[in-house]
Amino acid sequence: MVMAVSAVHLESDAFLVCMNHALSTEKEEVMGLCIGEVEESRIVHIHSVIILRRSDKRKDRVEISPEQLSAASTEAERLADLTGKPMRVVGWYHSHPHITVWPSHVDVRTQAMYQMLDQGFVGLIFSCFIEDKNTRTGRVLYTCFQSAQAQKGSEYERVEIPVHVVPREAIGRVCLESAVELPRILCQEEQDTYRRIHGLAHLDPVTKIHNGSVFTKNLCSQMSAVSGPLLQWLEDRLEHNRRSIAELQREKEALLRELAVL
């Protein structure tokens, strides 16, 4: 069976954002959309990802609403303008904390549905927080797949698609923007939940204080578990870049001197 996609090339900075996102929580599946372009060779090139909110947080209900897809398309257009390349939504990714990397039946069906709109649409899954207590080994896995029916009307099955992480030494602007979106999204989710609760009129003051404290507690968790480490990583990266820049500057000057002599 000839699939519409021959392989997926995931730029390493987009891969970085996926990993950050997948490792942000072990208690639920996270998801996002992949932005990029499909080449004539049927290789899907993913340049960046968009982190999404999950409205339905039930287990294995990783679905993207039409509104999210629409918003993502708008974002893709913005990226196209920014980079000068024809960008669009080319796939989706989600995480499988503590569970196998293979897509579930629901995942395969969801993927099949997206393929009806776009046969080049691909799915990525990141499996993390896999720990083997005996060997004290941890594991992170990632896979790429599409869906296909053996015959019309039969059950959809997973089709393996080769995926490679393409080196990119500098982190792109779009990826950085996506990375710092995560704390904002988490806070937004918390605010929305709290607003719904707060709107309930019949709660007595003690209950309201309780709920307010839950909000405070949850926001504190987000800050210490996500915002804080994110800020630290950004600072470390900045420092690392500054050192690299100084070295490169020295190297450039030395080379220019060498060139002048020749």
Next chain:
Amino acid sequence: MIGPFTGLFHAARDPPRTQSAFMSQNTLRRKSVPATARDSGIDRDVFIMAASISGYTFSSVCYHSANSNSDHEGFLLGEVRQEETVSISDAQISSSEFVQIVEIHNHEPCAQLFSFYDYAGKINEENLNNVLKDRRKNVIGWYRFRRNTQQQMSFREQIIHKQLTQLLGVPDLVFLLFSFISTANSSTHALEYVLFRPNRSRYNQRIQLSIPNLGNTSQQEYKVSSVPNTSLNYAKVIKEHGAEFFDKDGVMKDIRTIFQVYGALQDKVQAVCGDVEQSERVKEKLQEDVNQVKQQIALRKRKTEEDRRLQESQIVDSTSTPEVSTKPSETSFMSRITFQTPSAPERPSTSPNPPSYTDLLSQGDNLLSSSSTPTNAALLPRPQAVGSPGHPTPVSLATGLSLGMPLSLGANPVNTPITPYLGNGDGSSSDSLDRQAAGQEDDDEDEDSSEYENLVSEGARLPLVPASALAQGRPAALGPDGDARGSQTT
């Protein structure tokens, strides 16, 4: 239950009251534990170890590793703390347990392999200091990323580890090993990680590494209804005194306050992110500039060399017989065909005396150093990334290129994306996975010979591969440290 230290506090028979005392220090302190044989001064049985690394640091290591063509290594910076947990129960007077906590805050990637040690594994302290600079005092361990290898330290790694332990003065230096493996068709990849403390006994060497995270973002803790209560007193008291918590709009003050904290933090994240983005672009541009200047230097050198040869041959021609003069140009023509250097689009085609193989080799060093800096190879996947069955033959690579990879390198198009592999992660990997899966040795004659041909044709590009390994015709058998397999001892 989340958190890195879950399960560490053992339950005594009666429910104990536990309290932890934090003692921050870099060296370990024992508390009345029987003396054991001299080792690094640590009694193994008493201490439990826990280690953590942030998801962002972990991802960053994966990112740097993905950007390397070969193995990747670096240092782990952080803090080692000791916690004493005292459990008091009715059955015992008091028992304390020492928990050593290894917190990895940050990593310092090495730009290339062998940056602070040589082939024998001997560390050069000056180079080590150049790599670490002022971060040396924060080093608590080091890490290595390898492809398709086993989860144990290689001999060289052990040697390096011993020296690092001494030089850095960290008795319990840790070693984090990342091992990367892929399925034959490259659709699924696994990254395994194990944290070792090699200075301890054989039986106690591995520590579970946890990645603290948000854990449960469940919003089930919100109460949607109040506990029914008809007491008027209750309602009155909580209303009157509870009012303290709310502002005039009926919004909880704490909410506003914490939201402000969050807002300020997010603003800071945004600001630093902006700085990082700027620095990335500056770095990119500088890298491009450096590559360009290197190109120009190479071009200039070649030009002067060709001019020199031209002059020499003119002198020779004027004094020698015709037969002699045609031969050198023939052989050098042949060498030109066989030993094409990849990034030389500006090779002058009108030169009657193209550079000989030795010239290309010396140039190869320059080119290697220029293309080992990532920007050249950065926009191209590693040969095995092109979906080829495993052999990075020039044909399949050319096909890979024609598949429309974004070669927006400006004036520096790379014709063949061959990059030297110093680890096992060369193009043989997917095949070796197949063979490993089938339980066979990687002793396939045909395959090795084609890889050998590849390496010979890219001879200029692999100055770091020991000549003996090439002569064996088994580049695929190079161990993860670049040794020919036979020489590695365990």
